[in-house]
Amino acid sequence: MADVDVLLKPREAAAALGVSYATVKQWILSGKIKTIKTPGGHHRVPQSVLAQMMRSAPKKEHTASRERFRRVSGRNQRVGQIVEVKFSGLLAKVVLQIADQRITSIITADAAREMQLRKGQTAAALMKATEVMIVRV
Numbered sequence: 001m002a003d004v005d006v007l008l009k010p011r012e013a014a015a016a017l018g019v020s021y022a023t024v025k026q027w028i029l030s031g032k033i034k035t036i037k038t039p040g041g042h043h044r045v046p047q048s049v050l051a052q053m054m055r056s057a058p059k060k061e062h063t064a065s066r067e068r069f070r071r072v073s074g075r076n077q078r079v080g081q082i083v084e085v086k087f088s089g090l091l092a093k094v095v096l097q098i099a100d101q102r103i104t105s106i107i108t109a110d111a112a113r114e115m116q117l118r119k120g121q122t123a124a125a126l127m128k129a130t131e132v133m134i135v136r137v
Contacts (some may be wrong), residue, residue, distance in 0.1 A: 007036060007044035016050050076127040078103070079137060085117050092117070094134050096125050105132040 080098030092112035
């Protein structure tokens, strides 16, 4: 008996690859990901196709997939290195270096101490509207 390839919905494939649903849909429509269509016309991604993509993907030193973070509603997340943590009374200034940019966040000193934020650590900036939240990773 032959092995049956598990078929995943595009959202499930996106989660497995650590990319957004929109990215997977673009890949499907452009032909980068081969799919099987259901009788109703819905795309299903064979698990073997994902396995091939994961094997051929270049390895990254720091994986920035959402699975590493707490579940939060903020979708704009960027991972970087902490280059400065400065405490001043009830507040702490945390500066992240993300590629060629720096993002500064003012958070409570208690939160910075609780997360044990230190220069050189990897952290993520979670952005929503005008707020930037820091998550230690």
